[in-house]
Amino acid sequence: TLTLDELKRRRRKTVTATLECSGNGSNPGFMGAIANARWTGTSLRSLLRDAGLHERAREVVFFGADEKTEKVREQDFDMKFSRALALDDALADDVILCWEVNGEPLSAKNGAPVRLVVPGWFGIAWIKWLERIEVHDRRFMSKYMGREYVTIRGEEVDGEMLWRETQVGPIATKSIVARVTKRADGALRITGAAWTDGTPLEKVELQIDDGEWIKVELDRRNRTKHSWTFWSHIWKNPPAGEHKLVSRATDVHGRVQPALTEAPIKNKRTYWEANQQFPRKIRV
Amino acid sequence: TLTLDELKRRRRKTVTATLECSGNGSNPGFMGAIANARWTGTSLRSLLRDAGLHERAREVVFFGADEKTEKVREQDFDMKFSRALALDDALADDVILCWEVNGEPLSAKNGAPVRLVVPGWFGIAWIKWLERIEVHDRRFMSKYMGREYVTIRGEEVDGEMLWRETQVGPIATKSIVARVTKRADGALRITGAAWTDGTPLEKVELQIDDGEWIKVELDRRNRTKHSWTFWSHIWKNPPAGEHKLVSRATDVHGRVQPALTEAPIKNKRTYWEANQQFPRKIRV
Numbered sequence: 001t002l003t004l005d006e007l008k009r010r011r012r013k014t015v016t017a018t019l020e021c022s023g024n025g026s027n028p029g030f031m032g033a034i035a036n037a038r039w040t041g042t043s044l045r046s047l048l049r050d051a052g053l054h055e056r057a058r059e060v061v062f063f064g065a066d067e068k069t070e071k072v073r074e075q076d077f078d079m080k081f082s083r084a085l086a087l088d089d090a091l092a093d094d095v096i097l098c099w100e101v102n103g104e105p106l107s108a109k110n111g112a113p114v115r116l117v118v119p120g121w122f123g124i125a126w127i128k129w130l131e132r133i134e135v136h137d138r139r140f141m142s143k144y145m146g147r148e149y150v151t152i153r154g155e156e157v158d159g160e161m162l163w164r165e166t167q168v169g170p171i172a173t174k175s176i177v178a179r180v181t182k183r184a185d186g187a188l189r190i191t192g193a194a195w196t197d198g199t200p201l202e203k204v205e206l207q208i209d210d211g212e213w214i215k216v217e218l219d220r221r222n223r224t225k226h227s228w229t230f231w232s233h234i235w236k237n238p239p240a241g242e243h244k245l246v247s248r249a250t251d252v253h254g255r256v257q258p259a260l261t262e263a264p265i266k267n268k269r270t271y272w273e274a275n276q277q278f279p280r281k282i283r284v
Numbered sequence: 285t286l287t288l289d290e291l292k293r294r295r296r297k298t299v300t301a302t303l304e305c306s307g308n309g310s311n312p313g314f315m316g317a318i319a320n321a322r323w324t325g326t327s328l329r330s331l332l333r334d335a336g337l338h339e340r341a342r343e344v345v346f347f348g349a350d351e352k353t354e355k356v357r358e359q360d361f362d363m364k365f366s367r368a369l370a371l372d373d374a375l376a377d378d379v380i381l382c383w384e385v386n387g388e389p390l391s392a393k394n395g396a397p398v399r400l401v402v403p404g405w406f407g408i409a410w411i412k413w414l415e416r417i418e419v420h421d422r423r424f425m426s427k428y429m430g431r432e433y434v435t436i437r438g439e440e441v442d443g444e445m446l447w448r449e450t451q452v453g454p455i456a457t458k459s460i461v462a463r464v465t466k467r468a469d470g471a472l473r474i475t476g477a478a479w480t481d482g483t484p485l486e487k488v489e490l491q492i493d494d495g496e497w498i499k500v501e502l503d504r505r506n507r508t509k510h511s512w513t514f515w516s517h518i519w520k521n522p523p524a525g526e527h528k529l530v531s532r533a534t535d536v537h538g539r540v541q542p543a544l545t546e547a548p549i550k551n552k553r554t555y556w557e558a559n560q561q562f563p564r565k566i567r568v
Contacts, residue, residue, distance in 0.1 A: 056537065058370075061448075072436060075553060077447045086342075086370070086423075139370075139451040146430020146449070152356060163361045164345075165430070167423040253340065269359060 004113050007097060010042040015094045017119035017226035018195045019126060022149065022168045025176075025278065026271035034195075036227050039117045041098035045091045048135070053087075056137035060090035062116055065129035070143055083127060084140035085118065094119040094226060097130065119226035120198035121170055122272075124149050154267035161267070170197035172275035174257050175204050175231070175249035180282050188235040188284070194218075194249040195228040202250045204231045209243050216247070238284045246279040288397050291381060294326040299378045301403035301510035302479045303410060306433065306452045309460075309562065310555035318479075320511050323401045325382035329375045332419070337371075340421035344374035346400055349413035354427055367411060368424035369402065378403040378510060381414065403510035404482035405454055406556075408433050438551035445551070454481035456559035458541050459488050459515070459533035464566050472519040472568070478502075478533040479512040486534045488515045493527050500531070522568045530563040 021033035048060065064081035071077075089095075098117040099106050106112040111128030118125040124144065149168040154161045175194035183189055194204045205213035216233040223229060231247075248257040257275055258264045265276040305317035332344065348365035355361075373379075382401040383390050390396040395412030402409040408428065433452040438445045459478035467473055478488045489497040500517040507513060515531075532541040541559055542548045549560040 063446075072449070073554065075436075077436065077553075078445070079447050082448075136450065138453050141430055141434045141449040141451050146425055146434065150425045150430065152359075152361065161362070162347075163363050164366075165356070165425040166420065167425050169422050269361075270357065 004099070007042060007114065008099065011046065012040060013043050013096050014038055014040040015096060015117065015119055015226065016224040017094065017117065018171070018228045019123050020171055020174075020195070022122035022124055022272040023274065025174070025276070026274035031278075033123075034228075037101050038103070039096060039098045040100035040103075041096040041114070041117065044095045044097055044116070044133075045093070047097065047133075048091065051135075053135060054137070057135045058087050058138065059084045059136040059140050060087060061134040061136055061140045062127040062130060063132040063134075064127050065131045072143075079142070080131070081127070081144065082140070082142045083125060083144050084136070084142075085125065087135075089118075089121075092118075092120075120196075122168055124168055149272060150270070151272050152269040153264065154269070155263065156267075168272045171195060172197070172257075172273045173199070173201075173249050173251045173255045174275040175247045176278050177206070177245045177247050177280045180245070182284075183234075186237065188238050188282075189232060190216075190235060190245060191230060191232045192216075192247050193228045193230055194247070196249070196251045196255075198225050199251040199253050199255070201229055202252045202254075204229075204247055204249050206233050207246050207248075208235065213248070240284050242281060242283050244279050244281055246277050248277050288383070291326060291398065292383065295330065296324060297327050297380050298322055298324040299380060299401065299403055299510065300508040301378065301401065302455070302512045303407050304455055304458075304479070306406035306408055306556040307558065309458070309560070310558035315562075317407075318512075321385050322387070323380060323382045324384035324387075325380040325398070325401065328379045328381055328400070328417075329377070331381065331417075332375065335419075337419060338421070341419045342371050342422065343368050343420040343424050344371060345418040345420055345424045346411040346414060347416040347418075348411050349415045356427075363426070364415070365411070365428065366424070366426045367409060367428050368420070368426075369409065371419075373402075373405075376402075376404075404480075406452055408452055433556060434554070435556050436553040437548065438553070439547065440551075452556045455479060456481070456541075456557045457483070457485075457533050457535045457539045458559040459531045460562050461490070461529045461531050461564045464529070466568075467518075470521060472522050472566075473516060474500075474519060474529060475514060475516045476500075476531050477512045477514055478531070480533070480535045480539075482509050483535040483537050483539070485513055486536045486538075488513075488531055488533045490517050491530050491532075492519065497532070524568050526565060526567050528563050528565055530561050532561050 016038050018036045024033035061084040066081045070079045096117045097114050114130045116127040150165050154163050173196045178192045181189045204216050206216050207213050216231045219230040250256045260276045300322050302320045308317035345368045350365045354363045380401045381398050398414045400411040434449050438447050457480045460476050462476045465473045488500050490500050500515045503514040534540045544560045
């Protein structure tokens with residue numbers, strides 16, 4: 001057992017990373033569940049290495065302080081909130097046990113005294129009110145691994161729908177149009193943000209009124225591997241009236257942010273991993 | 285897509301391995317769901333390597349031909365039986381796509397035309413009627429990964445019961461007393477079998493009438509990494525009357541087959557991974 005003071009005496013590590021709820025953008029009323037911040041704490045990898053890892057170690061399991069009675073196979077169990085990372089994911093460079101955000105102490109609401117920070121992963125992996133870490137030799141399951149936070153998606157294979165269930169984990173490649181401002185010369189400055197699971201962005205494109213996709217300018221300043229990227233585009237001489245703007249991000253592995261009408265989103269039956277494109281309307 | 289003929293033209297591989305149902309031994313009426321056989325097919329690793337693996341590959345997913353309508357989050361889905369192995373487990377040396385057992389064609393009941401053979405793992409991983417193999421970049425879930433075939437086990441931690449759910453996977457260290465025969469000199473020859481997930485056995489012990497644990501003789505002939513080990517013990521001059529015999533196996537990682545009254549079994553709330561000791565009664 002380590003006290004918070006003992007944890008704080010370990011080498012400090014700060015990572016800048018985007019935290020997104022895996023349900024963010026699943027409906028028009030749920031759009032702001034994302035933030036980019038500087039998270040400070042200590043390296044999980046260094047802690048696990050100091051504790052020593054058995055040759056059978058495969059899985060790192062995290063337990064929060066929050067507890068609920070859960071019915072599993074007709075029986076009631078008082079269970080702590082718990083989720084796991086595969087050992088390799090837990091040993092990634094930027095995973096930290098965090099007690100400070102943007103230079104301020106972490107708030108109780110945000111998981112104080114200590115929360116897990118897993119850059120590149122949806123918020124569900126960033127366990128709050130962390131109480132206990134275990135290393136297992138087999139895969140850990142829990143309500144939030146095997147039953148909730150599972151994406152159900154279909155794909156047409158040989159004329160039949162093949163349904164697959166996959167665990168919510170790394171962030172899906174995504175972008176949004178955030179803001180449009182009018183310049184003195186009458187042009188519009190369209191800005192937005194794009195983010196990935198840590199895979200470098202290949203490009204962000206903007207479509208105006210169902211026209212061609214236009215590559216926008218990426219702002220590479222002050223970026224870290226896991227922080228979002230701002231982008232901008234100048235639209236010269238926009239005609240008066242209502243217009244539709246929509247952006248899409250593509251990462252270097254070729255993962256493209258899909259439209260609402262495209263199969264990866266159309267055949268998704270759960271709201272997690274809602275990385276569809278978001279058309280926005282403006283009036284000039 | 286590969287036809288069965290194309291599969292059979294690949295390099296043949298035979299592995300001798302013990303197949304055990306993960307519910308085997310969960311109650312006195314369910315004891316025979318175990319067998320040791322020579323399984324012949326072709327290496328999954330070689331097939332995956334020939335197909336080529338993406339740098340993001342993490343999980344290998346197997347779909348059987350058997351299909352069922354499943355209700356997930358209040359919706360009905362026609363789903364093929366499916367389970368996954370982590371990439372490293374799928375690339376293990378002895379995993380094969382099998383069409384022959386003990387030199388005979390695999391029967392339909394046993395999964396013909398092709399079943400997966402995963403030595404050291406409970407039967408649930410040995411997918412029958414294999415139709416489709418996919419490689420994914422994230423963890424695959426399904427009824428048989430996240431909801432069924434999950435062991436619920438409690439452990440007392442600081443005076444509180446901590447419940448954990450873990451996926452059924454590798455075989456649990458186990459042994460049984462199989463047979464007792466009387467020799468001409470009046471001694472009893474007690475024989476049995478022991479098996480593990482492939483970890484070498486450290487020892488098998490026998491207890492007679494709640495006495496001391498006695499190390500028994502292991503028969504190391506004709507063994508492979510994944511086949512069970514026969515053992516025997518000669519009990520000289522057994523007194524007449526009823527006796528209780530019970531065995532326990534220990535592997536080189538120190539995993540000991542627990543008694544029914546010990547915490548790992550006493551606090552297990554599901555019937556999978558029933559590796560408790562099995563006392564047997566005999567009358568001399």
